[in-house]
Amino acid sequence: MSAASPSPQELAAPREVKRIGVFGGAFDPPHNAHVALALVALAQLELDALHIIPTGQAWHKARPLSPAVHRLAMARLAFQGLPRVVLDEREVQRAGPTFTIDTLEALQAENPQAQLYLIIGADQFLAFRQWHRWRDILQLAIICIAGRTESTLDEAQFEAYTGQSSRFLTLELPLMPVSATHIRHLMASGAATGGEIAHLVPEPVARYISLHQLYRLP
Numbered sequence: 595m596s597a598a599s600p601s602p603q604e605l606a607a608p609r610e611v612k613r614i615g616v617f618g619g620a621f622d623p624p625h626n627a628h629v630a631l632a633l634v635a636l637a638q639l640e641l642d643a644l645h646i647i648p649t650g651q652a653w654h655k656a657r658p659l660s661p662a663v664h665r666l667a668m669a670r671l672a673f674q675g676l677p678r679v680v681l682d683e684r685e686v687q688r689a690g691p692t693f694t695i696d697t698l699e700a701l702q703a704e705n706p707q708a709q710l711y712l713i714i715g716a717d718q719f720l721a722f723r724q725w726h727r728w729r730d731i732l733q734l735a736i737i738c739i740a741g742r743t744e745s746t747l748d749e750a751q752f753e754a755y756t757g758q759s760s761r762f763l764t765l766e767l768p769l770m771p772v773s774a775t776h777i778r779h780l781m782a783s784g785a786a787t788g789g790e791i792a793h794l795v796p797e798p799v800a801r802y803i804s805l806h807q808l809y810r811l812p
Contacts, residue, residue, distance in 0.1 A: 612708040614701060615644040616735065618685065618694060620652060622660050623777060623803060624672035625795045627770040631740050632676055634765050635713050639738065642708075643680055645701065646673050650685040650692040662686035664808060671798035695727040698734045710735040713765070732761045740765040781809035 615635050621628065636644055648665045659665065666683060673679045684700065685692045698710055712735040714722070719739045722728055731737075732755075739762060755762065772794050780791060781803065792800040803809065 612643075612705060613639060613641045613711065614705055614708045615639060615641040615711045615713055615738075616647065616694075616698065616701065617644060617713040618647040618649055618697065620659050620774065621646075621648045621665050621669045621672070622774055623665075623668050623795055623799055623808070625772050625774055625777060625799075626793075627767075627772050629672055629676070629796060630770055631713065631715075631765070631767055632673060632679065634740065634767050635711070635738060636676065636678060638765055639711050641678060641711065643678050644676070645680045645682040647682045647685050647697060650688050651690060652692055660808060664802075664806060668799050668802055671802055672796045674798075693726045695725075695730050695734075698731060702734055711738050712736070713738045713740065715740055732758055735761075737762045738765050739763070740767040778809045782811050784810075 617628075617632060617635065619628070632644060632646070635641060646669055648662065648669050649659070650662065652659065666681070666686060670681050673681065685697060688696070694712070698712065702708070702710060712731065714737060716739055719737070722737070725731060777791055777794055791803070794800075795803070
């Protein structure tokens, strides 16, 4: 936990205020660390709902994403057993580039009295000031940051947000050295089958990848 970032308890909205988590990503594929982060967010933030939002046309992705129909199906399989989770399809249905601020504004309009919590990884936090209308994002949501393989958060990163530290918190997530990029590379290289990546992704997702031959080179 960074000393510059308050705890979830310190930033928790009053219990009578609805708490909505927003967890977006390519989910190409969703893996075990994604599921672990969702569980941590639900528990530590005491969320009333957690919106899992596969991205549509991601402005910051250099590579083409797998078709939305597959990413939606895998996300549904990955998170189906979690309580209070909503698979939100709005970004894949949106024409043009996908921007987080548009999704947050829509959710706030639908839930005007709710407190929004945007859940991101430490790598995303490093680039947060490059996000479209990032200052407006800070006004709408509390930014909840989780590391993956190791914590990269330090005081200097939070110093860039002088006077806004109350808009950030860190989530305590177990170290899980897994990434979607690594999984895609394993499948593309032929080094693994759907069954062999079952320790990296939820079992139903591994079966789906195998069935649809995802990430295989032509």
